[in-house]
Amino acid sequence: MRDKNFARRAIDSLAKYLITVGGIGTIVAVLLVFLFLTYTVIPLFKSGEVSDRKSVVVSNELSFKHAVVDEYGLLGVVFDGKSFSAISMFNGEILTKFNIDGEIIGYNFNSKDDSYTISDSKGRLMVAKMNFGKNNIKSGDTTGNPNYSIRDGKIVEIDGDAESEYSVDIKVEEILQKDYKIVLVDSVSSENSRFLAFLDENKVLHIDLLSSKENMLTGEISQTIDESLLDMSGIIGGSFPKYLKINSSKTNIMLFFEDSRFINVDTKNFDNPFVLEDKKLFNDGRKITYLDFLIGRNTILVGDDKGNLTTWWSVESSLSKNNFQLTNIHTFSSGDETPVRFIYPSKRDKSFLVLNESNTISLYHMTSGKKLFQTKLEGINSQIGLMNQKNNKIFVIGKKNIAIFDINIPHPEVTFKSIFGKVQYELTNKPEHVWQSSSGSDDFEPKFGLMPLIFGTIKGTIIAMIFAVPIAIMGAIYTSEFAHKRYRNSIKSTIEVMASLPSVVLGFIAALIVSPFVENIVLGLIFCIIMIPFSLIFMGHLSQLLPKNTLNAMDRYRLLGIAIIGIPFGIFLGMKTSVIAEKLFFYGDFKLWLHTHSYSPIGGWALILLPAGIFVTMFIYRKFLYDFYISILDGKSYTICGLIEIIKFFILTIASVFVSFLFAAILTKIGIDLRFGLPVIESIMSTYVQRNALIVGFIMGFAVIPIIYTVSEDALNAVPEHLRSASLATGATQWQTVVNIILPVAMSGIFSAVMIGFGRAIGETMIVLMAAGNTPIMDMNIFSGFRTLSANIAVELPEAVIGSTHYRILYLAALVLFVMTFIINTIAELVRIRYRKRSSQL
Amino acid sequence: MEETLKNSFDTERKTVYDPLLNNESMIISLKELRLFYGNKQALFNVNMDIPKGKVTALIGPSGCGKSTLLRCINRLNDLLDFVRIEGDITLNGESIYDKSVDLSELRKKLGMVAQKPNPFPMSIYENVVYPLKIDGVKKKSILDEACEKSLKSAGLWEEVKDRLKDNALGLSGGQQQRLCIARAIAPEPEVILMDEPCSALDPLATMKIEELILSLRGDYTVAIVTHNMQQAARVSDYTAFMYMGYLVEYGNTINIFKKPRLKDTEDYITGRFG
Numbered sequence A: 001m002r003d004k005n006f007a008r009r010a011i012d013s014l015a016k017y018l019i020t021v022g023g024i025g026t027i028v029a030v031l032l033v034f035l036f037l038t039y040t041v042i043p044l045f046k047s048g049e050v051s052d053r054k055s056v057v058v059s060n061e062l063s064f065k066h067a068v069v070d071e072y073g074l075l076g077v078v079f080d081g082k083s084f085s086a087i088s089m090f091n092g093e094i095l096t097k098f099n100i101d102g103e104i105i106g107y108n109f110n111s112k113d114d115s116y117t118i119s120d121s122k123g124r125l126m127v128a129k130m131n132f133g134k135n136n137i138k139s140g141d142t143t144g145n146p147n148y149s150i151r152d153g154k155i156v157e158i159d160g161d162a163e164s165e166y167s168v169d170i171k172v173e174e175i176l177q178k179d180y181k182i183v184l185v186d187s188v189s190s191e192n193s194r195f196l197a198f199l200d201e202n203k204v205l206h207i208d209l210l211s212s213k214e215n216m217l218t219g220e221i222s223q224t225i226d227e228s229l230l231d232m233s234g235i236i237g238g239s240f241p242k243y244l245k246i247n248s249s250k251t252n253i254m255l256f257f258e259d260s261r262f263i264n265v266d267t268k269n270f271d272n273p274f275v276l277e278d279k280k281l282f283n284d285g286r287k288i289t290y291l292d293f294l295i296g297r298n299t300i301l302v303g304d305d306k307g308n309l310t311t312w313w314s315v316e317s318s319l320s321k322n323n324f325q326l327t328n329i330h331t332f333s334s335g336d337e338t339p340v341r342f343i344y345p346s347k348r349d350k351s352f353l354v355l356n357e358s359n360t361i362s363l364y365h366m367t368s369g370k371k372l373f374q375t376k377l378e379g380i381n382s383q384i385g386l387m388n389q390k391n392n393k394i395f396v397i398g399k400k401n402i403a404i405f406d407i408n409i410p411h412p413e414v415t416f417k418s419i420f421g422k423v424q425y426e427l428t429n430k431p432e433h434v435w436q437s438s439s440g441s442d443d444f445e446p447k448f449g450l451m452p453l454i455f456g457t458i459k460g461t462i463i464a465m466i467f468a469v470p471i472a473i474m475g476a477i478y479t480s481e482f483a484h485k486r487y488r489n490s491i492k493s494t495i496e497v498m499a500s501l502p503s504v505v506l507g508f509i510a511a512l513i514v515s516p517f518v519e520n521i522v523l524g525l526i527f528c529i530i531m532i533p534f535s536l537i538f539m540g541h542l543s544q545l546l547p548k549n550t551l552n553a554m555d556r557y558r559l560l561g562i563a564i565i566g567i568p569f570g571i572f573l574g575m576k577t578s579v580i581a582e583k584l585f586f587y588g589d590f591k592l593w594l595h596t597h598s599y600s601p602i603g604g605w606a607l608i609l610l611p612a613g614i615f616v617t618m619f620i621y622r623k624f625l626y627d628f629y630i631s632i633l634d635g636k637s638y639t640i641c642g643l644i645e646i647i648k649f650f651i652l653t654i655a656s657v658f659v660s661f662l663f664a665a666i667l668t669k670i671g672i673d674l675r676f677g678l679p680v681i682e683s684i685m686s687t688y689v690q691r692n693a694l695i696v697g698f699i700m701g702f703a704v705i706p707i708i709y710t711v712s713e714d715a716l717n718a719v720p721e722h723l724r725s726a727s728l729a730t731g732a733t734q735w736q737t738v739v740n741i742i743l744p745v746a747m748s749g750i751f752s753a754v755m756i757g758f759g760r761a762i763g764e765t766m767i768v769l770m771a772a773g774n775t776p777i778m779d780m781n782i783f784s785g786f787r788t789l790s791a792n793i794a795v796e797l798p799e800a801v802i803g804s805t806h807y808r809i810l811y812l813a814a815l816v817l818f819v820m821t822f823i824i825n826t827i828a829e830l831v832r833i834r835y836r837k838r839s840s841q842l
Numbered sequence B: 001m002e003e004t005l006k007n008s009f010d011t012e013r014k015t016v017y018d019p020l021l022n023n024e025s026m027i028i029s030l031k032e033l034r035l036f037y038g039n040k041q042a043l044f045n046v047n048m049d050i051p052k053g054k055v056t057a058l059i060g061p062s063g064c065g066k067s068t069l070l071r072c073i074n075r076l077n078d079l080l081d082f083v084r085i086e087g088d089i090t091l092n093g094e095s096i097y098d099k100s101v102d103l104s105e106l107r108k109k110l111g112m113v114a115q116k117p118n119p120f121p122m123s124i125y126e127n128v129v130y131p132l133k134i135d136g137v138k139k140k141s142i143l144d145e146a147c148e149k150s151l152k153s154a155g156l157w158e159e160v161k162d163r164l165k166d167n168a169l170g171l172s173g174g175q176q177q178r179l180c181i182a183r184a185i186a187p188e189p190e191v192i193l194m195d196e197p198c199s200a201l202d203p204l205a206t207m208k209i210e211e212l213i214l215s216l217r218g219d220y221t222v223a224i225v226t227h228n229m230q231q232a233a234r235v236s237d238y239t240a241f242m243y244m245g246y247l248v249e250y251g252n253t254i255n256i257f258k259k260p261r262l263k264d265t266e267d268y269i270t271g272r273f274g
């Protein structure tokens, strides 16, 4: 007896222990996932680190206009207007010097290939190219703590056993020789051509295209020069512009004056350049003190004498199309109101350094508008600030010393707002939500706005739910309340088998079978969706005309019979009516109508608003006409009543269609079009894409039907039998019992079934991946594709570099998804708990 | 004792009827009613007429088929797929098992009160007017009036008139049962079928319901199943004794209780049975 008790207790406590461990384990696992995601995401929002200032005292005084530093931040080249000098950045010593004979007047730095385009007083145009190099002399174990020294004009790095040399080779090439003075010059080079623009002393703008061609046979290189001229002396007047810049696409040559005057020359037509714009950038008398391009030659960074930095690019005017105007986009104020002395754009991303007269150095990221770093330097007579290509060192070079900061800001482009808010990206004319993580071009700026993905997720889910919820719930009602008990279990297990269909198979079916099939019969399909319920209800009405005996004898097979006849008839009707409707309301071609904005949107509106039309009609009928209708039926025979019912059904149908057309006409009259320009959702029906939301929603609906069905069937079955028979005993029909008693009691269970389905649809990946076209757009158009958070993670995570912004943002996407499903499941669970409490009272 | 009863039945299978029954006009007639739960027969050739405007009690040991018989009358047994019914029942001379019978129309004529209170999980008011609303009655004045009237008949009005909008599940068991009675009589059915309406109630509540049954007499036909002999004696005009699916003896309540014709009936009534 004792032994037995002991064994029982042991088993008891073991079971308890196991259950506890299992339960806590689950919670811990979920928490760990959450923590891991958060841990990966958090660095995105950290501001980064900047080391304390390191000062290097320079023996020889430095004085110059521009400088460039190598990738590693060891070797720099400074340009003082006469010569280029290579200096070591860690002690300021001059390593080599390259003198240019003659007085240099115009120069422009090209950060793409570390070259300067320069012009001298003798009419020479030259390109000075800095070729930085690293030479591994000895390889071996490194300590990570290198020692630097200078040898033969090179920097030698000794790190443990390894030894490397850093050097720069300065090559100056003369490209043109003119016999007049060239005041301003800029050039953009591509593989075997160079686009040059320069302004001579007579204010004539020269636009030259130098192209070199290699003779295949002789290997000789021949050069051709095309030139077009634009005499600007009349336009420019007395003063001289201070800056001349060519934009990246070589379509505009921009001249800037100190007093903020700006002249834009359009060179789209090379032989016929003309002045496009001539205006003042600042209306309040501010002067331009420094100006440069941001990386990519698209954005102009303007420093003024009040210490502000403004960014500018050409934006299509809101008033007239094709009229581009240089427009101020951002303004950065450092708080230091002394003039901007120097601007240095990063070679890596859209950030830039600004140096003020009173030695404030600021680092900003343009797109995110984030201030990454700012400090006021003491004890330095700063001239320029620069960064190496890795963006991990800032140098401020003064006359006698150099200040160095080691910086580590891994995600300068990320702010909470840049991810979830609208961002105005370069060259766009308004802030937008964009997701575009990669592109073919080099100086592409990744756009990490999660909103399109969240939007896509919600779009896919909503459409899936619109399909799945009615079908699943109706199915559950049928099996639990109407189907013969004998078949109930087999129906249920069949549908549950459906759940085990891998979603990749569904995706495959959607993408390769359904999409091409639907493409040709879109409108027909939509009409089928409308006509099948219509036909079912119609068949229901018709069945009332059958003799009562037959009807009662049919009993529960009645619904089955209605379905078997009604569904094919509905499809037939749908196909037939769609052809007529296409002729009447969609100008004979539905797909053309979708993207032809000159066609009236009324047909589409009516289609979309049909549910609203039905609802309003039914409401009016129920509220005002029901009693009248009942009074008509009074005293009539059963068959006559059935006939009257059918007539009523047709009248209500026509009235519903009429009401929806009424709504449609009102909206059309107001000028709201469902095909474009709707706020937030953009459109409801627009240009047709083969792999679209409607199909994905439909197929995804199939993926979630089983779970919704099963859970709601259970909820319906859980309704106590005595309520069912109590209701039937009062004379209620089965349907009345379902609507008035069963559904309200099971409602919370059904609700949580829907929520579970919702959670499943939100996380669904494969179907969307395969069939949704994966376009991250913010458009509710049911005929366009979309991209969901989960599909996006699946597509992009493998190609994201670990630790990169992209990588972390994908984790953020995962976190957002996690939070979304978590919230939905929590709501579902809360409702279910409430539902359990309520049903335990029954 | 049980042995003998069974034996005598297996041989005779004849119900003993009270000639007094012949003076009554009948509303419901059960004719050779046989019912099978799958393979198991639960009712054997029951022939029974229920007099109009009278209270008829059904008594008998547990499992003898009283509830089954009652549920046959409003065809609630149809809900079970495995039930097979033979024979016929007529209401006012018309067969209720005819194919052309509209079930909901039929059930509207037959109010039912179950053994266990089964109010709907909605307000008291909604519970009472549910049968009317189902029938398409929309006018609030009619509904209000019907609600008050039925609740008054069920003796519940005074207790709930200030909280008609409260959930019915908040009522006590006895109140719930009276609410179910109110619901059953709200659409003014012809017959009220009660299956042990007082089984879960205290003596006071039982008394109230008995009073109610007595007051219904005349206007309504009542068929009531009960295990309480005193109750049957107090409320009913006629009593039917059932055993093992057979109707054994059926007659005037006074006769059945004072001088039962069969010894088995007497044994059951006096508690010497089983």
Ligand SMILES: Nc1ncnc2c1ncn2[C@@H]1O[C@H](COP(=O)(O)OP(=O)(O)OP(=O)(O)O)[C@@H](O)[C@H]1O
Pocket (backbone or CB within 6 Å): B037, B042, B061, B062, B063, B064, B065, B066, B067, B068, B069, B080
């Ligand atoms: N749903 C059912 N399925 C199978 N057999 C049933 C079912 N309901 C009742 N029975 C059987 O039919 C017989 C009669 O049952 P019934 O419920 O009518 O008895 P009763 O006289 O009402 O008993 P009680 O006084 O205990 O309520 C019993 O033997 C019972 O086992």
Ligand SMILES: [Mg+2]
Pocket (backbone or CB within 6 Å): B066, B067, B068, B115, B195
């Ligand atoms: Mg019973």
